[in-house]
Amino acid sequence: MRWSVKGMKVFYAVLIFFTFTSLIIIAGIAVSLITVSSPIFMKYGLDFVLKSVWNPVTEDYGILPALLGTLMTSTIAILIATPLAISLAVFSSEIIPQRFRSFMNSISDLMASLPSVIYGLWGLYVLAPILHNYIMLPLHNYLGFIPLFSTKPTPTNLFTAGVLLAIMIVPFASSIVREAYAAAPYNLKEAAYSIGMTKWEVTKITLGYIKSAIFAGLFLALGRAMGETVAVAMVVGNVPNIPKSLFDVGYTISSLIANQFPNAQAYEYMVPALYGGATLLFLVGLIMNLVGLYFVRKVMIKS
Amino acid sequence: MNKRKLKDKIMLGVISLLAIISAIPILMIIINIYAEGLKYVNLSFLINFPPPPIGGKVGGIGPALVGSLILMSLALVIGGCIGFFTGLYLSEFSHTRLAQYAQLFLQIMVEFPTIIIGLFAYSILVAPLKRFNAFAGAFALSIVIIPYIALNVREAYKSIPHSLKEAAFSLGISHSKVYLKVLLSTARRGVLTALLIGMAKAAGETAPLLFTILGATFLYFEGLDQPINAIPLLIYNFASSPYERWHQVAWGASAVLLSIILAIFIISRLVIKEVRM
Numbered sequence: 276m277r278w279s280v281k282g283m284k285v286f287y288a289v290l291i292f293f294t295f296t297s298l299i300i301i302a303g304i305a306v307s308l309i310t311v312s313s314p315i316f317m318k319y320g321l322d323f324v325l326k327s328v329w330n331p332v333t334e335d336y337g338i339l340p341a342l343l344g345t346l347m348t349s350t351i352a353i354l355i356a357t358p359l360a361i362s363l364a365v366f367s368s369e370i371i372p373q374r375f376r377s378f379m380n381s382i383s384d385l386m387a388s389l390p391s392v393i394y395g396l397w398g399l400y401v402l403a404p405i406l407h408n409y410i411m412l413p414l415h416n417y418l419g420f421i422p423l424f425s426t427k428p429t430p431t432n433l434f435t436a437g438v439l440l441a442i443m444i445v446p447f448a449s450s451i452v453r454e455a456y457a458a459a460p461y462n463l464k465e466a467a468y469s470i471g472m473t474k475w476e477v478t479k480i481t482l483g484y485i486k487s488a489i490f491a492g493l494f495l496a497l498g499r500a501m502g503e504t505v506a507v508a509m510v511v512g513n514v515p516n517i518p519k520s521l522f523d524v525g526y527t528i529s530s531l532i533a534n535q536f537p538n539a540q541a542y543e544y545m546v547p548a549l550y551g552g553a554t555l556l557f558l559v560g561l562i563m564n565l566v567g568l569y570f571v572r573k574v575m576i577k578s
Numbered sequence: 579m580n581k582r583k584l585k586d587k588i589m590l591g592v593i594s595l596l597a598i599i600s601a602i603p604i605l606m607i608i609i610n611i612y613a614e615g616l617k618y619v620n621l622s623f624l625i626n627f628p629p630p631p632i633g634g635k636v637g638g639i640g641p642a643l644v645g646s647l648i649l650m651s652l653a654l655v656i657g658g659c660i661g662f663f664t665g666l667y668l669s670e671f672s673h674t675r676l677a678q679y680a681q682l683f684l685q686i687m688v689e690f691p692t693i694i695i696g697l698f699a700y701s702i703l704v705a706p707l708k709r710f711n712a713f714a715g716a717f718a719l720s721i722v723i724i725p726y727i728a729l730n731v732r733e734a735y736k737s738i739p740h741s742l743k744e745a746a747f748s749l750g751i752s753h754s755k756v757y758l759k760v761l762l763s764t765a766r767r768g769v770l771t772a773l774l775i776g777m778a779k780a781a782g783e784t785a786p787l788l789f790t791i792l793g794a795t796f797l798y799f800e801g802l803d804q805p806i807n808a809i810p811l812l813i814y815n816f817a818s819s820p821y822e823r824w825h826q827v828a829w830g831a832s833a834v835l836l837s838i839i840l841a842i843f844i845i846s847r848l849v850i851k852e853v854r855m
Contacts, residue, residue, distance in 0.1 A: 279752075282752050282753075282754065283752060283753045283754070286752070286753055286754035286757075287753070289663060290663050290664075290666055290667040290670075290671075291667065291676065292663075293659070293660050293662075293663035293664050293667070294663070294664045294667040294668070294676060294677070294680050295676070296660050296664075297660055297661075297664045297680055297683070297684065297724055297725075297728065298676075298679065298680050298683060300721055300724070301683045301684075301687055303698065303702070304694060304695065304698045304721075307697075307698050307701045307702065308694065308697070308698070311697075311701055358596055359596050359597075359599065359600040360600070362592075362593045362594075362595075362596035362597045362600065363596070363597045363600045363601070365593050365597070366593055366594055366596075366597030366598075367597070370590060370593065370594055370597075379601075381847060382601060382604060383601075384843075385604065385840075385843055386603075386604040388775075388778055388782075388839065388843060389604075389607065389782070389836075389839060390781070390782025390783065390784070390810055390835060390839060391782070391784065391785075392782065392784045392810045392813045392814050392817075392832075392835075393607065393611065393782070393813075393832055393835060393836060393839075394607070395813075395814065395817070396611075396813055396817045396828060396829070396832050397606070397607045397610055397611065399817060399818075400614075400817075400825070401606065401607075401610050402603075442600075442603045445600045446600075446604075449600075473582055473583060473585070473586035474586055474590060475585060475586040475589040475590055476582075476586070478589075478593075495689055498689050499689060501691070502689075502690065502691025502692075502693070502694075503691070504691065504692070504693040504784075504785040504788075505784040505785050505788075505810075505814055508814075508818075509814070509817060509818060529691055529693050529785075532693055532697070533693060533785065533788055536697075536788070536789055537788075537789075549697075550697060553691075553693070553694050553697050556691050556693075556694060557690075557691075557694055560686075560689065560690055560691055560694075561686065563689075564685070564686045564689050564690075565686070567689075568682075568685055568686070
């Protein structure tokens with residue numbers, strides 16, 4: 276007899292131990308966020324979320340500007356990324372010849388795995404000047420009467436952050452759409468072609484069939500855009516004011532944490548305030564991910 | 579009829595155009611980083627200390643490179659261990675309630691803002707010790723990579739045919755040997771890919787390091803309880819600084835980081851390709 280029941284039990288105990296460890300770490304994150312941030316919610320209650328003030332001297336903190344910044348940048352990102360991600364997925368699974376497909380997919384996967392600090396550096400020194408000179412300044416000069424474009428743009432602002440986020444989330448969202456596209460039943464396409472439909476019409480039908488996967492990809496991508504820290508902190512401008520237009524400088528919750536945390540220890544309530552911001556981010560991320568996963572499950576049950 | 583064909587052509591054209599537009603940034607990023615960064619990269623760049631903000635030569639990223647390697651290996655050991663065994667459990671005991679909860683939590687964790695993990699590591703490993711330290715950074719990075727490794731290891735073990743598992747168990751060897759020797763050799767490419775993904779993540783993440791390792795610029799490794807630096811953190815700090823000299827170092831460091839990521843990416847592609855053949 277080479278093995279014993281005891282040895283088997285030890286092995287399974289090890290497996291369960293490590294799985295528990297993973298769970299405990301995740302629970303620990305939630306607990307530490309809530310405990311450290313509780314003083315700020317005790318002190319200001321809902322005002323913490325609804326106030327626009329960041330004054331360490333008077334220990335007065337409200338996170339509304341950063342919250343609006345997060346919503347604005349991620350909205351810009353998802354609006355730009357949606358058509359691009361769906362097009363990229365359709366292009367690489369329907370339009371380009373078979374032998375280039377894996378190359379195209381590799382490029383897209385490589386994009387998804389680049390570190391965000393590289394996106395940040397590139398965004399700051401390459402993308403921001405381009406957007407500033409060729410898109411933001413012309414828009415401001417000719418269409419400045421529209422409130423959206425009313426602020427005189429600097430290279431780093433909420434719009435730049437939104438565009439950079441869009442670039443970062445396109446490959447990720449498109450890979451989810453691409454997988455669902457590949458999993459769509461082939462006889463659906465065959466049937467559509469056999470009644471004389473054009474490629475575009477067949478594509479439209481397939482996209483309709485996988486719309487849950489598209490929603491899943493977009494929600495997960497939106498969650499990513501909301502939580503992205505380093506790249507955004509490098510191009511968003513980092514000023515705590517309520518954004519007045521697309522081209523205003525601002526903060527997002529995560530870039531606020533990244534920027535303010537190093538000197539937060541000097542104040543009594545700033546650490547709780549920043550953990551409060553992180554708690555909000557945690558809740559928003561949780562909702563985004565649960566919705567995204569719900570759609571993913573729906574796709575999996577279908578196919 | 580013609581109208582439909584015309585619409586077909588136009589829509590496919592628009593899709594192709596949008597797809598090409600979305601692929602442009604990656605090419606620009608790679609070209610820009612190498613064009614701007616490779617100028618500064620040579621052997622001494624990899625060894626030397628960074629320069630002072632003003633004056634002096636470009637110097638190097640020695641401490642950050644050493645720090646990154648240490649953090650990556652530590653994170654891979656801790657996160658790899660926890661992630662691997664968790665993934666194995668998720669695959670083989672997927673019917674248990676523990677596995678179902680763990681899987682849901684891990685799927686949520688994959689997409690979580692990593693700065694939250696940085697704050698967590700700060701509050702349990704930096705604040706009590708009152709000192710920024712390398713171990714806190716490695717701990718934060720390992721939390722980041724656990725879900726990636728666990729979910730990919732799960733996929734790897736799930737994809738083993740059931741008949742093979744039955745055959746392995748019928749050998750009458752211990753269960754740990756079945757999983758860690760017989761079945762691991764079948765799942766090894768999936769497991770290797772999981773570890774490579776974890777490695778790439780650990781190499782490139784910045785946010786978990788912001789509040790944990792401080793980024794001590796002029797120190798090589800001094801011990802796990804001391805501050806160190808890492809390449810992504812150095813890029814972030816130097817690129818956001820007002821000094822031209824430090825921007826140059828940031829570009830050079832980005833070229834190094836990009837090469838590390840590309841190398842890991844290409845290896846993982848080769849591993850996957852081998853599977854398909």
